[in-house]
Amino acid sequence: MSEHRSKARHRRGRKVLAAGVPLAVAAAGTLAYGTGLGVLGSGAQRASAATAAPAWATATADGFASVDALGQNGTYGGRDGETVTVRTQAELEKYATAAEPYVIVVAGTIAMNPVGKEIKVASDKTIVGRGTSGHIVGGGFFLGRGVHNVILRNLTIRDSHQGVRNDKEHDFDAVQMDGAHHVWIDHNDLRHTADGLIDVREDSTYVTVSWNRLSDNNKTFGIGWTENVTTDITIHHNWFRDTEQRNPSTDNAAHAHLYNNFLEDVAGTDTASSYGNYARGRTRMVLENSYFQGMRNPVIKDATASVVQRGNVFSGTSGRNESGGTAFDPKAHYAYTLDRAADVPALLRAQAGPRESIGTTTAPTKAATTLTVARDGTGRYRTVQAAVDAVPANNPSRVVISVKPGTYRETVRVPSDKPHVTLQGTGGSRRDTVIVFDNAAGTRKPDGSGTYGTSGSATVAVEADDFQARNLTIANDFDERAHQSLPGHQAVALRTAADKVFLDGVIVEGDQDTLLLDTAAKDRLGRVYMTNSYVTGNVDFVFGRATAVIDRSVITLRKRWDGASAGYVTAPSTAAGRKGILIANSAVNGDVSDRTFYLGRPWHAGGDTSLDPQTTVRNTTLSAAIRTTPWTDMSGFSWKGDRFAEYRNTGPGAGSASGDRPHLTDAQAADQEVADWLAGWTPTAS
Incomplete structure (x- = not known):
């Protein structure tokens, strides 16, 4: 069980295992990508300077990470630098620690050696997984004092856990920051680490954590480890599933804005929640439109902390659910839009974590071609099948077949060599455009x-x-x-x-x-x-x-x-x-x-x-x-x-x-x- 107290807690020095990567983990990386990926200097791929940057490479943060402060205008990561693709630990470390800005695309599974290795990320970096393939296994990232303008997106960081539930010997985090500012952690899958999934420590500030899945962990998300009341942090649209404590634990945060998060304690598993959102010390917290499912002690606070709750849903929860004091108005710092609390579980189950669409293209998408169908001859084609037939074989991009209202009595076949086709009715109702025929199996x-x-x-x-x-x-x-x-x-x-x-x-x-x-x-x-x-x-x-x-x-x-x-x-x-x-x-x-x-x-x-x-x-x-x-x-x-x-x-x-x-x-x-x-x-x- 965790210990509830308001005194700031500090850690001892960090330790790293001397042993190498487990054989099974190392083998997984080789099987996925072979042995011909090259070493540092030959395996990494750079995007052509002439290639237009995709939207995910120029994305900027919302929440407190978007606020201009400390000489930094929001958080935009490495968008001003080259885009490089990495597949090995050596490549990742080379670009993540460089002085220059980079957008670094992780294109496979990287097993950290030694286990527990945390790469020291320098300022002005975007580290992003390619679709759902970017995995960091057995380690993570460290952002030290003064490091700023860093984006960590679309990654799966997992499995540094060493088999001990409350592990005091292996202080391995997925993401740790000590005195960093302007950091955006977005659309990641963080799970099963020896220590914290995210630790925001020692006056780190202007941080946004959004659209992540955090699961299968004990000490999940800690904020503080300082006597100063400095940290400004936004935590929104995150799914905490089967995480025992620190969901998050927020110590001496000047402004902590939590909204549209889903905290779920799944019955019948080895993990039971100790507590959910915790405001400690002199934290001021605003907690809005979040959904708590089955959590013990879903919201707790110290006598010295302030928690203002609005619009949250508590289903099957028990124990402490506390609020009190005065906090702040988040809209005085940045604009945001709330989703309905009742919609949060389905929304996050579908959209939290890595996305196939992030990190997967280096060129702008070609605009869709539109072919118009109308029975009365006002379109280019009179039948839907005629429009399908006009789609070139192996078309590389979207073709929209826009079908005007009417009843089209025909059969339509979209053959396997014509991908990326959309049939779109243009009427005011789905009943306005009908494709119908009457064949049966015995016809x-x-x-x-x-x-x-x-x-x-x-x-x-x-x-x-x-x-x-x-x-x-x-x-x-x-x-x-x-x-x-x-x-x-x-x-x-x-x-x-x-x-x-x-x-x-x-x-x-x-x-x-x-x-x-x-x-x-x-x-x-x-x-x-x-x-x-x-x-x-x-x-x-x-x-x-x-x-x-x-x-x-x-x-x-x-x-x-x-x-x-x-x-x-x-x-x-x-x-x-x-x-x-x-x-x-x-x-x-x-x-x-x-x-x-x-x-x-x-x-x-x-x-x-x-x-x-x-x-x-x-x-x-x-x-x-x-x-x-x-x-x-x-x-x-x-x-x-x-x-x-x-x-x-x-x-x-x-x-x-x-x-x-x-x-x-x-x-x-x-x-x-x-x-x-x-x-x-x-x-x-x-």
Whole structure:
């Protein structure tokens, strides 16, 4: 347990292990990047002086790090210097310690040797991870007295922990600053270190810490170690998960502004929170619109400290929750905008930590090409397929097919050699632009070569990566009643067989097998993210082997052709070791009878016993149409042999956990978030 006291605490001298990097860690770096990366002077890559700097290389801080003071005009890091790419510890240390400004891109895993090594960063530096690949293992960074104008972004800094929970011998931090100023720590993943994830010590000031994930640690984030009341710090949009203490602990801070942070103590893990936000000494703290989940002693203060709370949410917390005194007005120092506290958990789970879009390009993105479709001839093309056909093979950049309002009765196929295509309806509503056809699995092809089959029946088929659709309806209006003699009534509206498919603000309508979320091959990854959308159907109408998320959407249940209420929402056919279908933060409803629909059943396509189908439904409102035992068997395969679960659903169709209705534990649910499904991909409208 931690010790609560107001007296400033100081550390003894630092120690570093004499041993080298563990063999497994060193091997991981070699496997990822081979042995031909070169040594200092030959392996680092420099950006051409003629190349325009990307936005992330010129980004500037917000909060207190943006304030002009101490001779420094805000925090902008190394933007005035060269951009270099590093892959070894020697390269990183060379540029981080140089006197000149640099933007340093970490392009792989760097295992620090010796373990605990903290590179001494000089002023005017930006150190940024390339996408999600920039890892610092077994060490970190140190910013000494007078060091200023430093940005640490988009990095994963991890695993200097030496196996002792409250380790007094190995004082290894992810980031430590002693007397530094104007520092921005943003969008990092910091975890499992021997000591602090972040230590802001000895009068360090004008610091902003934003959009980071901090997890799996004991002493997490300490501020102070000084008798002076000097530090000005902003801490916003950070996710503290399973961190025992110092979340943060703030000692003698002149101005500490904390807002929109998410502090989560996950039940059933080895870590239990001791306390959350702590104001010590003569700290003045403003704490706004943060979300505390399951934390013990979520907010505590010394008698000499001031804490002003506004708009925070406390869920399942216990112990001390304190405020009092007068603090300050943050808007007197800088402008900022608050998110709603209720939105903070979902927001940070999706957006905190390293981003694929940061550190990954050295040139401006080419503007999208737009092709216009209109049935009345006022566009360049009259059909959507004609516009798709006009996209050049292997197009390197975004092509937007802008579809004017109307009903387009056609089938559309986006082939695999035409990536980066967006279908965009231009009407005021997603109902204004409709792409519809009526093929079914048993429909015979016009050339007499057989029937379409399930996948071939799709109105829109997407086989190209990085596809987007928004503000339109995709439907299959096959009439089952009129075609009772036809074998195969599966009628797909939309089939995806690609990776990074983003469906935003669309309607997908059908009856049986409406939305087929597939992959290009069984061994290929196919991620799909659907949000702000509607899916309608009755039998297995969300199905396939893709890693797919339906988020903040409405799933509408329909009666069958004969008026009967009976059906299945999902039929995943997930490959073993992959994630399947996730329905999150959504609603399942419809004009059907109570207790007539299952949430899902396992589809072992072709009788494939190697598959491991998965559906998780979480934080979703379920209508009374959902059965009390919401999962069922399929084609001789028991659902209990696969992966079906719920978590914190609500509504009349929700139910308590049982052997026939498994619920995730909090710890299991923490690994089944939207971000876990997307695996480093951040869907962005373009």
